[in-house]
Amino acid sequence: MRRNQILAAVPEQELQHLNGHLQPVALEVGQVLYRPHQRMQQVYFPLTGVVSLTAELEDEQVVEVATIGNEGMIGLPVFLGAASPAECASVQITGRALQMSAEQFRHEAAVLDGGLQAALQRYTQALFIQLARNAACNGAHSIRQRCARWLLMTADRV
Structure with a gap:
């Protein structure tokens, strides 16, 4: 469980409580973990591998907006309490994750002492920064520079 950085930041007592609800799963290349505008059934804490968040534009063009690893x-x-996501999450690099039902996760996030919430709040801020940097990079840099950034970010997660 400590291979995921969010779970590693959760106090031991909360982590032991969560342990009974987390199931190890394989992440396979191309596997879609959730789709836009569909109710999410599961949440995942990656241990290895890389998942891409993508947005589909009006002209059916798909753009990666973020990558997520451990x-x-x-x-x-x-x-965050959203009814459904606006983006798609799909596996780009095979790995392993810990999975929990979305319903159970909502419950646990509400009743635990705050370590999980604090870790997720910090992660939300970090992801927001990644999204902002990706947008800036896509607008300001050449395709070669964007590719180098993507390769480095992927290497960090692998």
């Missing part, structure tokens, strides 16, 4: 969580809209 530093994060797949299912942040559940934590």
Whole structure:
């Protein structure tokens, strides 16, 4: 469980409580973890591998907006109270994760002492910064520079 940086930041007592609700799962390349405008059934805490968040534009063009590895969580809209996500989450690099039902996660986030909430709040801020930097990079840098950034971010997560 400590291989995921969010879970590693949670106090031991809370982590032991969560342990009974987390199930190990394989993440396979191309696997879609959630789709836009569909109710999320599960949340995931990656241990290895990389998941891409993508947005579909009006002309059916798909753009990657963020990558998530063991530093994060797949299912942040559940934590934030959204009815459904606006983006798609799909596995880009095979790995492993700990999975919990979205319903159970909502309950646990509400009743635990605050360590999980604090870790997820910090992660939300970090993801927001990543999204902002990606947008700036896409507007200001050449494709070669954007590719180098993507490769470095992916290497960090692998």
